[in-house]
Amino acid sequence: MEQERMARGKEEKRRVILEASLECISRHGYEATRLRDVSEVAGVSIGVIQHYFGTREQLLGEALGHASGALMEHFASLDPSLLSPWEELRGMIGVVCGMPSLHGRGLLWLEMSSLARRHPELRERLDSVYVLWDAHVRAAVGRGVQDGSLAIDSDAGSGSVDDLTAIFLAFFDGYEYEIASSLVPDDPALLERRAVLLAERLFRPVRA
Known part of the structure; x- marks a missing residue:
């Protein structure tokens, strides 16, 4: 019991440090973020950070992985066997919109996109998020087309599943950029x- 409590305490401290790192990256950018900045936000010493993560590069790399991993965990919790295709799509919209600090997250993804040109390992992380997000949407839409609960008819000019999925994902990419740039409200x-209005127009859920 005591070992479990200590393990939970360590995991919580790691989480706090990772979240603080993401906040610092959003504020200062990846290159300018220092262990001292993370220490101040997390409320722990630099020594504690080094104990858990070693170097600055290891810490910030894990922090970026933590950001993408949290989103993927939420997607994975949407069980297709318990949800209709439209409910699953609505659930994914809720996950993305419900993540903390849209403005900070938008800045973070912009920073990751910029860094990916110089850091191949970050390119892999960024690509993995997009591929999984795309796969979840595509699977839900495909299921809806198959069972008739989404009235997509590419022959009637409504667009293919590929087209509609690409438009849907591009909406979020563009909107997060606008939030990060303070062009639209956070x-x-x-x-x-x-997002729901767009999804309704694109995927045309059949009301029972």
């Missing part, structure tokens, strides 16, 4: 409402 409810 308003999760507004983003979710607009």
Whole structure:
């Protein structure tokens, strides 16, 4: 029991440090973030950070992986066997819109995209998030087409599943850029409402 409590405490401390690292990357950028910055935000000493993560590069690399991993874990929790295709799509929209700090997350993804040109390992992390996000949407839409709950008819000019999925994902990419650039409000409810409106037009759920 005591060992379990200590293990949970260590995992929680790691999580706090990783979240603090992401906040610092959003504020200062990857290149300018220092262990001292993370230490101040996390409320722990630099020695504690080094104990858990070693070098600055190891810490920030794990932090970026933590950011993408959290999103993927939420997607994985949406069980297709318990949800209709439309419910699954709505669930994915809710996950993306419900992540903390849209503005900070937008800045983080912009930073990751910029860094990916110089750091191949970050390119892999970024690509893995997009591929999995794309696969989840595509699977839900394909299931809806198959069972008739989504009224997509590519022969009637509504677009293929590939086309519609690409448009849907591009909406989030563009909207996060606009939030990060302060061109639109950092308003999760507004983003979710607009995302649902777009999804309804693209995927055309059949109402029971």
